[in-house]
Amino acid sequence: MIGTRMRRLELLLLLPLLAGCTTTAGWEAGAVRSTDRVHPVVSPDSVQVFYKEDFGLLEKESEKLPLACHSTTLLRRMGLIDSPHVDPPPGGVETIAELTTEELPRDDERSKITGHEFTRILGIGGDEFDLFLVYPSPRATELGVARLKQMAAELGADEVRDVFYTGYAEHQMWEGDSVSLTPTSTDSVIYADIQLLEFRLRDVRFHGTAVRRRQKAKDDE
Numbered sequence: 001m002i003g004t005r006m007r008r009l010e011l012l013l014l015l016p017l018l019a020g021c022t023t024t025a026g027w028e029a030g031a032v033r034s035t036d037r038v039h040p041v042v043s044p045d046s047v048q049v050f051y052k053e054d055f056g057l058l059e060k061e062s063e064k065l066p067l068a069c070h071s072t073t074l075l076r077r078m079g080l081i082d083s084p085h086v087d088p089p090p091g092g093v094e095t096i097a098e099l100t101t102e103e104l105p106r107d108d109e110r111s112k113i114t115g116h117e118f119t120r121i122l123g124i125g126g127d128e129f130d131l132f133l134v135y136p137s138p139r140a141t142e143l144g145v146a147r148l149k150q151m152a153a154e155l156g157a158d159e160v161r162d163v164f165y166t167g168y169a170e171h172q173m174w175e176g177d178s179v180s181l182t183p184t185s186t187d188s189v190i191y192a193d194i195q196l197l198e199f200r201l202r203d204v205r206f207h208g209t210a211v212r213r214r215q216k217a218k219d220d221e
Helices: 002-022 137-155 214-220
Strands: 032-033 050-053 062-067 072-079 093-099 115-119 159-171 173-177 191-196 200-213
Touching: 050 137, 093 137, 093 159, 137 159, 137 200
Parallel strands: 050 159
Antiparallel strands: 032 093, 062 072, 072 159, 093 200, 115 191, 159 200, 173 191
16 A cells, blocks of 8 residues: 555656646737726727847847757747838837747748768857757748737737747757766856757748837726
């Protein structure tokens, strides 16, 4: 009886660990709200869109997310949308949410894998993000912006600001040499000589910040 209870306890302790290893959550579509205030729904046609002009010094332009106990790594690069830059109107705004769309088709003619291997010594050399390019198709950009406007309208926003896209790739583990404090990671400031396994392109997502003009926010109170 004691042995059976111990085995059950071990299983209960193991399940959360297994769940953490196999989760695929992360970088998902949706709205991350910045306020609990609820605003009236508006028409998507009334929502203005302003595109991101550049990335600041402290803003990330690439990220990676290990999944399933590092058996898969999801990579993404941030990109600017080719559209004339227009400054938002003056005046204060209330930030409502950070928006992310579902994955939409990439431009297969422009998107490509440029290699499967990289070498880096003492911080000099390449990394995974030098090995792929992913761009949105014109239709995907149209659909992505429309989706951001719809999401913003459902939150009662007047504008979507700083709109940009992220292009994705992924690989199934890797082989090679890496002098790193984390053996499962290719991040090494000393030495890395890596080949990515089952390296493939994915698609794109669009992102923006939903805001409401301060005067309207005051009128709601």
